[in-house]
Amino acid sequence: MSFLNPILLAVGLACVAAPIIIHILMRRKRQPIAWGAMQFLLQAYQQQRRRLRLEQVLLLAARCLIIALLALALGKPVIGAIREGFASPSRTLYVVLDNGLTQQIAVPGAAVSATGDASSSFAMAKARAIEAINQLDMQRGDQAGLIVAAGPAQGLVIPAASDLAQVRRVLEQVEATDSATDLPAAMEVARAAIASERTQGDGGGTDAIVYVASDLRVGSANLSKPLPALATDPRAEPVRIIAMAPASSGIDNVSVRAVSPLRPLVLASKDGGGPDAGLIAVRVDLARAGPSVNSPSISQVSVWAAAAGAIASASPSESAQRVSVNWTSGQTTASVTVSLAMPAAPSGDVLLVARCDADAIAGDNIAAAPITLRAGVNVVVVGTLSAAGNKIDSFSPADWFTLALAPAQAQAWQRLSGELRVSNVESRELLGVAAEQLPVSVREADVIIVTQPHELDDGAWRALRAASNRGVMLMVTPSDGEQTQLWADNLTETLGTGWKLSREASVVGASGDGGGAAIAGTTSASANDDLLGILRPELPDLLRPVRVQRLLSVVEGSTAGQVLLSLEDASGSGSASRPVVMATRAKFERGQQAGWVVVWLVPPSLSWTDLPAKPLMVPLVQELVRQGVGKSVPTRVGVAGVAIAGTRGGVEAAKQVVWREEAAGIDAQLLALGSANATGANARGVPQAAGLWAMRDAAGQRIATVAVNADTSASDTTPVDAAAVEKWLSATGASVAMVEAGASGGTGNENAQVLGSSRQPPPISLPLLIAAAIVAMLEALMARWFSHATVEKGAQGVTT
Numbered sequence: 001m002s003f004l005n006p007i008l009l010a011v012g013l014a015c016v017a018a019p020i021i022i023h024i025l026m027r028r029k030r031q032p033i034a035w036g037a038m039q040f041l042l043q044a045y046q047q048q049r050r051r052l053r054l055e056q057v058l059l060l061a062a063r064c065l066i067i068a069l070l071a072l073a074l075g076k077p078v079i080g081a082i083r084e085g086f087a088s089p090s091r092t093l094y095v096v097l098d099n100g101l102t103q104q105i106a107v108p109g110a111a112v113s114a115t116g117d118a119s120s121s122f123a124m125a126k127a128r129a130i131e132a133i134n135q136l137d138m139q140r141g142d143q144a145g146l147i148v149a150a151g152p153a154q155g156l157v158i159p160a161a162s163d164l165a166q167v168r169r170v171l172e173q174v175e176a177t178d179s180a181t182d183l184p185a186a187m188e189v190a191r192a193a194i195a196s197e198r199t200q201g202d203g204g205g206t207d208a209i210v211y212v213a214s215d216l217r218v219g220s221a222n223l224s225k226p227l228p229a230l231a232t233d234p235r236a237e238p239v240r241i242i243a244m245a246p247a248s249s250g251i252d253n254v255s256v257r258a259v260s261p262l263r264p265l266v267l268a269s270k271d272g273g274g275p276d277a278g279l280i281a282v283r284v285d286l287a288r289a290g291p292s293v294n295s296p297s298i299s300q301v302s303v304w305a306a307a308a309g310a311i312a313s314a315s316p317s318e319s320a321q322r323v324s325v326n327w328t329s330g331q332t333t334a335s336v337t338v339s340l341a342m343p344a345a346p347s348g349d350v351l352l353v354a355r356c357d358a359d360a361i362a363g364d365n366i367a368a369a370p371i372t373l374r375a376g377v378n379v380v381v382v383g384t385l386s387a388a389g390n391k392i393d394s395f396s397p398a399d400w401f402t403l404a405l406a407p408a409q410a411q412a413w414q415r416l417s418g419e420l421r422v423s424n425v426e427s428r429e430l431l432g433v434a435a436e437q438l439p440v441s442v443r444e445a446d447v448i449i450v451t452q453p454h455e456l457d458d459g460a461w462r463a464l465r466a467a468s469n470r471g472v473m474l475m476v477t478p479s480d481g482e483q484t485q486l487w488a489d490n491l492t493e494t495l496g497t498g499w500k501l502s503r504e505a506s507v508v509g510a511s512g513d514g515g516g517a518a519i520a521g522t523t524s525a526s527a528n529d530d531l532l533g534i535l536r537p538e539l540p541d542l543l544r545p546v547r548v549q550r551l552l553s554v555v556e557g558s559t560a561g562q563v564l565l566s567l568e569d570a571s572g573s574g575s576a577s578r579p580v581v582m583a584t585r586a587k588f589e590r591g592q593q594a595g596w597v598v599v600w601l602v603p604p605s606l607s608w609t610d611l612p613a614k615p616l617m618v619p620l621v622q623e624l625v626r627q628g629v630g631k632s633v634p635t636r637v638g639v640a641g642v643a644i645a646g647t648r649g650g651v652e653a654a655k656q657v658v659w660r661e662e663a664a665g666i667d668a669q670l671l672a673l674g675s676a677n678a679t680g681a682n683a684r685g686v687p688q689a690a691g692l693w694a695m696r697d698a699a700g701q702r703i704a705t706v707a708v709n710a711d712t713s714a715s716d717t718t719p720v721d722a723a724a725v726e727k728w729l730s731a732t733g734a735s736v737a738m739v740e741a742g743a744s745g746g747t748g749n750e751n752a753q754v755l756g757s758s759r760q761p762p763p764i765s766l767p768l769l770i771a772a773a774i775v776a777m778l779e780a781l782m783a784r785w786f787s788h789a790t791v792e793k794g795a796q797g798v799t800t
Helices: 006-014 017-026 038-075 080-086 121-134 164-173 183-199 397-405 458-469 488-495 536-543 617-632 722-730 749-755 765-786
Strands: 091-097 143-148 154-161 207-213 239-244 253-261 279-289 297-307 321-327 333-341 348-356 366-374 377-382 420-425 447-450 473-476 517-520 554-556 562-567 579-587 593-600 637-639 652-658 670-672 691-696 702-709 735-739
Touching: 006 038, 017 038, 038 765, 091 121, 091 154, 091 183, 121 164, 121 207, 121 239, 143 164, 143 183, 154 164, 154 183, 183 207, 239 722, 253 297, 253 348, 253 366, 279 297, 279 321, 279 348, 297 333, 321 333, 366 637, 377 397, 377 617, 397 420, 397 617, 447 458, 447 617, 458 473, 458 488, 458 579, 458 593, 473 617, 517 536, 517 562, 536 617, 593 617, 722 735
Parallel strands: 091 143, 091 207, 207 239, 239 735, 377 420, 377 447, 447 473, 473 593, 637 702
Antiparallel strands: 143 154, 253 279, 279 333, 297 321, 297 348, 348 366, 366 702, 562 579, 579 593, 652 670, 652 691, 691 702
């Protein structure tokens, strides 16, 4: 037997001494007073003494028993067998805390914290999670685990711990991030933890509960992504999900999705004032969500550029351009283009920044992109120049490329002084030499154009691959005058393009004057990767006079890259047209992307096509070079919660600028990838805070500066239907219960009701109270009976 209120039991049992003490006090000897009939009373007492003592003992025992029974009733005794029958299993609570970007929403009318920050959805979700943990009982064997859902989701307290106070402390230290919420991944962490607990036998008899602390808006609950099953057999091993009810009201929010120059290659002018009279075109992409989507509205955006030495502040510079974005009813995305003055610097890093006005989510109001001002682009044309002077009929492909890249520079020395610095190298200069013995122009090249690939040996192809790994753009054309193109296999094997080209060219189109096949301006490239994107609107007019007479074919892998130009489908059947110019990214050994590779399936030779003599040649080659160089540079814009592209072993990151008004400035703390204590990054070293990061190698040398922007896929503040969310959660095989958050975060009563309080067995207090009442009645009867006092009917006195 055990007692639920042992303290009250002890106090009650101590009170049993009261009747005994009173009885002893009543038996104290008194000073006798003699009177006439005393001897008769003493004689009667001596005759009845044994009976009187028995009566007194019985009354004393009855009175002590009454108090003891009352004490036992207050102590709430539980019989062991009954406790075992009513014992409920311990509970293991896995808190899935949404600390993604969507949870930064400021709650209108909510309390303000001690720091002056308005309360947010995240603060409310955290408070509800703490309330849920407070409902657990460590003495009962309850445990708690903590999983944060901001991508990449991770378990902070996994496996679950019995030290509930420590779990609360860890939870209180979690901060909202700029990453998108990944609930499926968080649920997978919970599933693995539950399965591990039950497989090891630690979960036998436990009640597994997953508590989802989130507003569950569109930005955080992607209902199109299925959730993992939390239990292999829901009947034998049930799991419960308790989720905060989805937010029911929409909140307006505008996010800056990206800022980027229209041309990825930005060339500085000689006077240091920037390219093209100091201006570049910058594009800003925005998105909006909330009730205002259904009505017109206006947003204000500030766009500015800062030099590398002036990036310590997130405030707009004096040269910032402020533009208005006019939203139409139903419009959710928009783009604006502004002409921006570059800082007066001949070369170096420049940061483009765009920021919209403050709204519900602060983290997605600003985006940045570092770019590099280049003094020029070094282009090497590998091939033999014609010695026939100005006779265009004898121009080689190397002549045509050189002329297209530097049309105004007739002399070789002049071609080395422009924005596109063109030099020529014979193929033989690449044969049989080590990488460090290659011509200086090749070693310093940004673009290498190969016009006679059949002359290259394996060593030369390896040199091209090494250049591509450094981000150099490669452009390869068939060898003019060669019937069999044996170099195609080397291209595929060395650069990993995935293409298998024919070894012989085929005649296309009609013969005779004006014969050949026309070229179409369609492309399979995406808008972001289209190397001819800027030129694309003008291509129909420029392509109209161009004809192709001979062409290599793509035997396999035509979908492995992008078709920039292709032949028109003369049959009108809609069948796939033959590619003319293709592009792709070369691959490292580890599958990482290197520089762009552009393959012409027709060389710029008048025996193959009349393209070199048409107006398209110059803009086509220049645009391919400028865009290819710009897009060959490893990306310098990352997304919070996603591993920075191009980072490999030993890379470190230092957070320099956090793009928030309240946290602008330099933070020199180094963040080692994989460090659990890295501020702004999770335990895997993935940046989860938007800002400017410096990638460094193991020696501390800077590799590149990367701008990490908020993941605007989580910027959608639209509410989600509660029934749809419940159905989505139920697909895990768990029973689902929703708790209302309330305007102030609730009091915890809803959590207690859904979590279930400790199921204690019913005490036997009521039977003890009944027994005490019965003994009290018996004591009263005995007291009356033992008094021997009677009242005779009609008598005027009392007879004893």
